[in-house]
Amino acid sequence: MKYIIAGTDRPDSNTLKVAKYVQSLYSSLGEATEIIDLKVAKEHLHAGDLQYGKQSEGMRPYMDKVLTSDGLIVVCPEYNGSMPGVLKYFIDHLKFPESFEYRPVCFIGIGGMFGGLRPVEHLQQIFGYRNAFIFPERVFIMNVFKVFNAEGQPTDDLIKQLLLRQAQGFQKFSKALAGAKLDANSFIESKKS
Numbered sequence: 001m002k003y004i005i006a007g008t009d010r011p012d013s014n015t016l017k018v019a020k021y022v023q024s025l026y027s028s029l030g031e032a033t034e035i036i037d038l039k040v041a042k043e044h045l046h047a048g049d050l051q052y053g054k055q056s057e058g059m060r061p062y063m064d065k066v067l068t069s070d071g072l073i074v075v076c077p078e079y080n081g082s083m084p085g086v087l088k089y090f091i092d093h094l095k096f097p098e099s100f101e102y103r104p105v106c107f108i109g110i111g112g113m114f115g116g117l118r119p120v121e122h123l124q125q126i127f128g129y130r131n132a133f134i135f136p137e138r139v140f141i142m143n144v145f146k147v148f149n150a151e152g153q154p155t156d157d158l159i160k161q162l163l164l165r166q167a168q169g170f171q172k173f174s175k176a177l178a179g180a181k182l183d184a185n186s187f188i189e190s191k192k193s
């Protein structure tokens with residue numbers, strides 16, 4: 001199962017709208033996905049006493065989802081030139097190194113003028129450091145508040161096309177890695193034997 005991480009805890013966020021639209025795209029391509037909404041997940045993040053291996057029980061399902069996923073799609077808004085703090089803090093709660101090592105991941109940035117380019121590049125540094133397989137086609141949604149309507153549908157044909165092409169490409173990318181047993185789940189299995 002692929003998980004779509006909606007990377008903010010802001011109520012009524014554009015990020016969640018985009019995440020839901022992306023989920024509908026995967027569904028139209030025959031693949032069920034699940035959204036990890038950080039507005040909900042944040043209740044289970046520690047209040048300032050983060051220690052590896054001592055996550056709250058409430059975090060366990062989220063950790064397990066990431067640890068078994070065949071791909072992660074991160075939707076990230078730009079806040080002050082970077083990602084929302086809650087997204088970095090969520091990442092910091094996940095198991096090291098298995099959560100991201102060899103795991104296929106793709107990024108969608110949203111924001112004003114630069115469409116979330118900066119937070120996505122910051123995320124690429126983090127996921128690169130954590131040895132994830134980063135899908136090279138990123139999507140940047142400029143002026144998200146203008147190109148997505150109140151019903152959560154894109155009103156811009158180019159955005160529709162780019163999101164669809166990314167979803168199709170990411171499906172192939174994660175399938176190819178799994179087929180070659182190069183994906184995270186095969187890697188974790190191979191370490192057991």
Ligand SMILES: Cc1cc2nc3c(=O)[nH]c(=O)nc-3n(C[C@H](O)[C@H](O)[C@H](O)COP(=O)(O)O)c2cc1C
Pocket residue numbers: 008010012013014015016077078079080081082110111112113114115116144145
């Ligand atoms: C706290 C905050 C900081 C922001 N900083 C930036 C910024 O640095 N650059 C930018 O292009 N947009 C910035 N924006 C605009 C957001 O990227 C845009 O409103 C987007 O819709 C926010 O996503 P959200 O609705 O999911 O919270 C900021 C918005 C917020 C709430």
